[in-house]
Amino acid sequence: MNKYIYPLVDNPFRKKDLDKAIKVIKTRRITMSTNVNAFEKQFSKKINNKYSTMTNSGSSANLLAFQCLINPYRKKRLKRGDEVLIPALCWSTSLWPIIQSGLKPIFVDVDINNLNININDMERKLTNKTKAIMLVHVLGNCTNMKLLLKLKNKYNLTLIEDTCESLGSKYKNNFLGTFGEFSTFSFYTSHQISSGEGGMISCKSKDDYEIIKSLRSHGWSRDLSIHDKIAKQNKHLDEKFIFYNSGYNLRPTEISAVIASSQFKDLNKFKKEKNLVRDQIVKKFRDNILINNYLKITNATKNCDPFWFGIPMILSKKINRNKFVNLINKQGIETRPIISGNFTKQPAIKKYLKTIKYKLPNADLINENGFFIGIPFNKMSNNLSNKICDIFVKNLKISKL
Ligand SMILES: Cc1ncc(COP(=O)(O)O)c(C=O)c1O
Structure with a gap:
């Protein structure tokens, strides 16, 4: 029994969520497959963000965003030492992917009234090395997005929206997570929807999407739209095992996908x-x-x-x-x-x-x-x-x- 009369989180799973998970387990196909694909499409359609890739956590989604930004296949990529603005009030894995990708975080103060990035301080911290903003939408709330986008456009900055705490929130009728080049979401237990563990990264560019999909799964090419072309260029290799990029294994399971999808509908x-x-x-x-x-x-x-x-x-x-x-x-x-x-x-x-x-x-x-x-x-x-x-x-x- 929970020792709290008012805990941070109660059991987030309904019977219908768990029934779907059990059905998946009974198919014995647990590893990433059609249910993950279907949830990614469902997510993109509702959030109105073109390309979505499910991950095993929101942290993995943040890692993929920065690894994509520095990836050699990316036409306009960030370079070692480029500066990324980030609010000091952030989660650990909002920050570490910046450092792990060889970029330099510059901490920005927040607004005491809304807990989100302070636009004036952000402008003060800009230098000619500033290339991106890692925006963290705090506990469902956001900053003045109009002013933020004005700065983004004026200084040609790439925007990553860490929306891990803010799925379903809107600014001027648009979902948070639709303003930047990349946005990330978490389905960890305490969040707006939950699959126990799980995350999503959405992006606007097809090229970024392809890089992300490859990075998510070992760096192999089999999930990419250009896979056939790559296979033709590499006839000396088994086409199922062509490693086209660097990579991780950040894939979600089918179980997480059906639970997240069931919750997302509501x-x-x-x-x-x-x-x-x-x-x-x-x-x-x-x-x-x-x-x-x-x-x-x-x-x-x-x-x-x-x-x-x-x-x-x-x-x-x-x-x-x-x-x-x-x-x-x-x-x-x-x-x-x-x-x-x-x-x-x-x-x-x-x-x-x-x-x-x-x-x-x-x-x-x-x-x-x-x-x-x-x-x-x-x-x-x-x-x-x-x-x-x-x-x-x-x-x-x-x-x-
Ligand atoms: C702002 C923010 N970003 C990223 C994460 C990481 O999400 P996850 O726990 O799914 O890895 C969290 C976790 O709560 C978070 O609050």
Whole structure:
């Protein structure tokens, strides 16, 4: 039994999702095949992004985006030392693929109101070596995409949208993940839809798509539209085993594909239900004077229609965050940091990057005073939302500095 009355995640799988998985297992065809293909098409059609490739995780999708960007088959490719802007409030595997691909991350501060990349700081960090933006859409919310796209176009930057936390969110009626050259998604257990593990990378260019498909599967050519041509040029090789590119094995299983597909069909329904649960809690919090005084709940950015991943909030500096969070955890409300906080504070950074000299005050504030609670259920009782509110009030009072 879950020890929390309000956990970050509850069991995300419905009977109908699991029945589909069992049916696949019974066919004994578990490795990537027609169900993965079908889900990729279904995904592309709904999200309105031309080419989609399913992966075993969102992290793998991010790795593929950067490995594609530096790939020798790419006409306009990034070179060692090229700079990539990334918000300091990011996930580990939003960042590492940049470094693993020989590129240089430049950390940008975030906007305290929406937790997303700060456009002014982004503009300040641009140099003539800046070639790309790794945008992270935080917990369902986004930055001012109009201004971001203006900068992207003005400086001819490649945009990668890490949409791993924001599937189903929209900006001006377009899904997040449709603005950049690449976008990535995660179907990990706590996300908007889940297949346990799983991810997707979408892109706009057929050439990129072909590179990605080859990189996903060992670098071989058999999944590519130009496979016949390659086979003709390599008659000395068995055509099923022609290695045309470098590669990994980042493939998903058929089981993940059918579960993700089953959940994806109900994306709009999930969005409605979970956002309603959030609204109920947020209303209770906003109606309470004490909570309002000490806690700032993140709002949606103008023109963003989020599918909230959680309910992020920032405590006043007058509250001891760690004490407060420990207390509410003990009393049944599970919390976690907002993504990984300011990622430049993580010990791994020291091993891989030179000391970061510039200041990131908003990311610091979120690191020190931020946290989020989940939206584990698709329904919320009045009783439970009152209880959550009471636990917050009681512990805010005793966590004052
Ligand atoms: C912003 C962001 N990017 C990437 C990932 C990685 O996704 P996955 O867990 O599917 O590898 C996560 C994971 O939660 C994330 O929050």
